[in-house]
Amino acid sequence: MPRYGGPEVLEYVSDHPQPVAGPDQVVVRVRASALNHLDLFIREGIPTLKLQLPHILGADVAGQVAEVGSDVTDLEVGERVVVNPGIACGACEYCAIGEDSLCVDYRIIGEHLPGGYAEYVAVPARNVARMPSDFPWETAAAAPLVYMTAWRLLISRARVRPGEDVLILGAGSGVSTAAIQIAKLAGCTVYATSSSDEKLAKAKGIGADVLVNYRTMPWSQAVWELTGRRGVDVVLDHVGEATFKDSVRALRRGGRLVSPGATTGPMVELDMRLLFWRQISILGSTMASRREFEEVLKLVFMGRLKPVVDKSFPLREARLAHEYLGRGEQFGKVVLTVD
Numbered sequence: 001m002p003r004y005g006g007p008e009v010l011e012y013v014s015d016h017p018q019p020v021a022g023p024d025q026v027v028v029r030v031r032a033s034a035l036n037h038l039d040l041f042i043r044e045g046i047p048t049l050k051l052q053l054p055h056i057l058g059a060d061v062a063g064q065v066a067e068v069g070s071d072v073t074d075l076e077v078g079e080r081v082v083v084n085p086g087i088a089c090g091a092c093e094y095c096a097i098g099e100d101s102l103c104v105d106y107r108i109i110g111e112h113l114p115g116g117y118a119e120y121v122a123v124p125a126r127n128v129a130r131m132p133s134d135f136p137w138e139t140a141a142a143a144p145l146v147y148m149t150a151w152r153l154l155i156s157r158a159r160v161r162p163g164e165d166v167l168i169l170g171a172g173s174g175v176s177t178a179a180i181q182i183a184k185l186a187g188c189t190v191y192a193t194s195s196s197d198e199k200l201a202k203a204k205g206i207g208a209d210v211l212v213n214y215r216t217m218p219w220s221q222a223v224w225e226l227t228g229r230r231g232v233d234v235v236l237d238h239v240g241e242a243t244f245k246d247s248v249r250a251l252r253r254g255g256r257l258v259s260p261g262a263t264t265g266p267m268v269e270l271d272m273r274l275l276f277w278r279q280i281s282i283l284g285s286t287m288a289s290r291r292e293f294e295e296v297l298k299l300v301f302m303g304r305l306k307p308v309v310d311k312s313f314p315l316r317e318a319r320l321a322h323e324y325l326g327r328g329e330q331f332g333k334v335v336l337t338v339d
C-alpha cells in the first residue's frame with residue numbers, strides 16, 4: 001500500500017525484501033491472512049495513525065515458522081502457527097497485570113507494524129500459538145482477531161451467564177459470527193439482526209436462536225416484543241452511530257451494552273435518564289490479553305468454536321478482496337491465501 005485511498009491503492013509487489021527475525025522474534029511464512037474491517041480504515045487513512053508508507057496490511061496470520069531469532073528456544077523452523085496480532089510493551093502498569101490490550105503502547109500487526117498480506121512477516125515469538133497439523137490454514141487465519149475480540153467482549157467484559165439473552169447486531173460480520181458461537185457456547189439465548197434473510201439463515205446455522213430482519217421491521221421494537229417487553233441482557237453493538245440509540249432501547253433494566261468498534265461512525269447520542277434510571281452499563285472492549293487469546297484459540301482448535309470463512313482470494317487479488325468486504329455482502333471472514 002504505497003498511499004492511502006480506495007481498494008485501487010493496493011499493489012502486489014514481488015521484490016519486497018524478506019524480513020529478518022530479531023532476537024525475540026520469529027519470521028512466519030504466511031499461508032493465509034484474513035481481512036478485517038480495520039484494514040479498510042487503515043487503507044483509507046486514520047487521522048491519528050501516522051504510518052511509514054508503503055505499508056503492509058493484515059492482522060491475522062497463519063503459517064509456518066521460517067526463521068527463529070537467537071533468543072527463541074521454544075519454537076522450531078517448520079512449525080505451524082497462528083499469530084496473536086496484539087503486541088504489548090510488557091513493562092507498563094497494565095502489562096504488569098496481564099491486561100495486554102490496555103497497554104499504553106499497544107500495537108496491532110498490520111496496523112502499526114508490517115502485516116500478513118505478504119509471504120513473510122516477522123512477529124514476536126511470544127505472540128505465536130501452535131496449531132494442530134490437520135487444521136486448515138484459511139480457517140486458522142480467520143480466527144485470531146475476531147475470536148479474541150468477541151471472547152473478551154462477552155466473557156471478560158459483559159460477563160455473560162447461561163440463560164441470558166444476548167443480542168448481536170449485523171450477524172454477518174466476523175466479530176458477530178464469532179460472538180454468536182461464543183454466546184451460544186456460554187449457554188445464552190442469541191438474538192441476531194441482519195438485512196438479509198440469507199445471512200439470518202446462516203446465523204441460525206451457527207447458533208442464533210431468534211432472527212430479526214431489520215428491513216422488514218424496526219429491530220429494537222421487534223426485540224422488545226420478542227422478549228415480552230423486557231429487553232435483552234446484553235447488546236453487542238459494533239455498528240455505532242446508526243444503531244446506538246436503538247441498542248440502548250433494546251436493553252433490559254440493568255442491561256449491558258458492549259462495543260468493540262463503530263463502523264458507521266463514532267459520535268453517538270445518549271439519553272442519560274435511560275442510563276441512570278434503567279441502570280445500564282456501557283462497556284468498551286478491544287482485542288484481548290494473551291491469556292484470552294489462548295483460551296479462545298484452544299476452543300477453536302478443539303472444534304467447539306468454528307471460524308466461518310466466507311470467501312478466499314489469492315494474495316495478488318487483495319484489491320478484489322477489499323472491494324468484496326467493502327460491499328458488506330459476506331457472512332464471516334474474507335481470507336487471502338499465499339501459495
Ligand SMILES: [Zn+2]
Pocket residue numbers: 088089090091092093094095102103104105106
Ligand atoms: Zn504495556
